[in-house]
Amino acid sequence: MNEITRIKSDKKAAPRRTEMRVRPTAPILPPTNIQGTALIVVIAIMAFLACLTFGAVTMVRATAAGWQSQISREITIQIKPTEGLDMDAALQTAKTLALSFVGTTQGTIMDDAATARLLEPWLGTGLDLEELPVPRLVIITIDEQNPPDFAAMRDLLSKEVPQAFLDDHRTWVDRLVSMASTTVWIGTGVLILVFTAMVLTVVFATRGAISGNRHIVEVLHFVGAESSFVAREFQKHFLKISLKGSAAGSAVAAILFAVLGAWQASSRATPESDQAMALFGAFSPGVIGYVGIFATMILIALLTTLTARLTVMKTIDEIDLVRSDPARSDGLPAS
Known part of the structure; x- marks a missing residue:
């Protein structure tokens, strides 16, 4: 018991060890200025x-x-109206000739209503296309990875339908x-x-x-x-x-x-x-x-x-x- 009391008294008498603290270093440059x-x-x-x-x-x-991509997917066949030309037959012939080439997938003839809608911003509504020399269009969808021979298609169209003009949109x-x-x-x-x-x-x-x-x-x-x-x-x-x-x-x-x-x-x-x-x-x-x-x-x-x-x-x-x-x-x- 005396020994325990002596140890306690020694601990009380011993000086407390000061804890060393490292002062944080300030940055070389001020944080904000x-x-x-x-x-x-x-x-x-x-x-x-x-x-x-x-x-x-x-x-x-x-x-x-x-x-x-949109332009490259399609080509356009334009047929100009001339005196004595059966426009419907010419449009169908141009479509058939174009689809006979490898690399074409689909053909669409733009009817009178679709053509009139294209001209509405410039000529207004209620157009009578039979009274106006408006060209008619055939839109041919092509395979972008395997396009057809445009030169051969253009030559064949010029022989069978002289009023037809092929636009492959390459310029655009x-x-x-x-x-x-x-x-x-x-x-x-x-x-x-x-x-x-x-x-x-x-x-x-x-x-x-x-x-x-x-x-x-x-x-x-x-x-x-x-x-x-x-x-x-x-x-x-x-x-x-x-x-x-x-x-x-x-x-x-x-x-x-x-x-x-x-x-x-x-x-x-x-x-x-x-x-x-x-x-x-x-x-x-x-x-x-x-x-x-x-x-x-x-x-x-x-x-x-x-x-x-x-x-x-x-x-x-x-x-x-x-x-x-x-x-x-x-x-x-x-x-």
Whole structure:
């Protein structure tokens, strides 16, 4: 019992061991400042423009591909009315001749009602086609993978039905392909300009941050901190800024496409929506477009971080160069 009492008294008498606490190190750069906020806004604008361009290019390509597919699936035989021509017999003969070629799948003769509907926007309703020299059409559906011999079909039609003219739409297809390619090149050029402007902005912002904290960078560097450590601290700082800015800009672009798509869906069968649909297609970049917007956001963040790292490493090399040259460090011209 006495032994137990002595042990307890020894524990009370023993001094308490102080617990060592490691003071958290402060970041080299301040988490938020005016320059950081301005850079976030600039990166957000760049990301918005980049994502808007990417989404627009995706929509135009999809629309052009749809037009190309629709035009490539059909050819048109046009028969001009002449005196003494039995139009119905000529239309049937042209259809039969066209379907005799390998690569054709279906033929449709446009009747008077369908032809009148095509002419309504220009000539109005209540047309009497027998009183007007209006050409009649035969639409032939073809196999895109195995198209027929258009030259042989054109020669046979010219012999059997001299008033017939075959339009294989190749000219329109070539124009659409050229337009789509031009749009893609223009969009790519705009993206390159946006990324170039963003890189230059990040370079200037990084150099400004280093200039404001140059004494800290020099002290850390010359007491033994490696260049990679200092560059990593700047990387973290600019990675957070770029993620905030690119996420904000990409989100605004995605919301804009979603709002335009919802407006288009809710205003179907109106002249404005029909014209927009005919010219630009659906105001939705689709899954590929949204994936591309997300990829653009990540690319901007990575590009910003890489630019910041390279700029810091180059600046530290300049500091080492100045320190190694006594004439430069004293402010005197080097001999």
